């Protein structure tokens with residue numbers, strides 16, 4: 001079902017296609033006629049000044065936007081060619097396929113082990129005790145946390161440092177077996193070392209997952225991005241392969257942003 005878009009000589013597999021998307025909070029138009037394709041199994045970084053609509057755009061990808069009261073949305077968001085806003089779509093399924101790593105770690109009020117097991121449970125395939133044990137280890141390993149927590153799995157998740165909690169949330173999110181990972185400034189509450197941990201996990205995982213990250217940090221964007229979306233006042237100003245956007249932005253606003261003029 002994937003559509004193929006030509007960007008110069010390259011061929012891009014689009015995992016998400018956004019078509020004529022408008023999003024309103026009450027009467028305020030927060031996203032204005034957004035059209036964009038997000039490449040599969042790459043890291044896309046959404047950038048732009050505060051209030052330009054980055055979080056709003058991200059929330060339209062897993063139907064979290066409609067959880068805010070008095071919102072309205074027109075247009076389409078296609079995941080693997082299917083509009084997730086179609087009437088017969090199972091929203092729970094959408095949110096399983098499109099996982100979210102929040103800005104602040106939000107572990108569930110249960111043990112480290114149960115946080116990950118809960119993620120696996122959401123995926124609701126019948127599992128026995130051994131499968132759960134192996135799964136918890138597996139997801140903690142890929143989130144880069146296993147070494148640190150293997151001897152304290154039954155302690156409450158809140159006993160972990162903030163940076164560890166964020167990796168736990170990543171493990172829990174991956175245990176649901178998503179195809180797409182959204183991150184809304186997922187390292188902004190973390191210290192530099194913990195941020196580095198999360199960044200390196202995201203880079204390791206990108207071959208398996210389509211990843212979309214909002215960040216305010218230009219240096220982080222440069223470290224992570226394969227593809228870049230630049231927004232301004234609810235509009236998509238420019239999008240393209242990271243190398244091209246960073247080295248040769250086409251739009252004056254992007255240039256100014258990259259030069260730190262905002």
Ligand SMILES: Nc1ncnc2c1ncn2[C@@H]1O[C@H](COP(=O)(O)OP(=O)(O)OP(=O)(O)O)[C@@H](O)[C@H]1O
Pocket residue numbers: 025028030048049050051052053054055056057068
């Ligand atoms: N719950 C809400 N109710 C009303 N307006 C909102 C709500 N959330 C966001 N907005 C408005 O929508 C616009 C886009 O907000 P959004 O949070 O998407 O921006 P952002 O780019 O993520 O900003 P930041 O970098 O500060 O996180 C802003 O004008 C904001 O004030």
Ligand SMILES: [Mg+2]
Pocket residue numbers: 054055056184
């Ligand atoms: Mg935001």
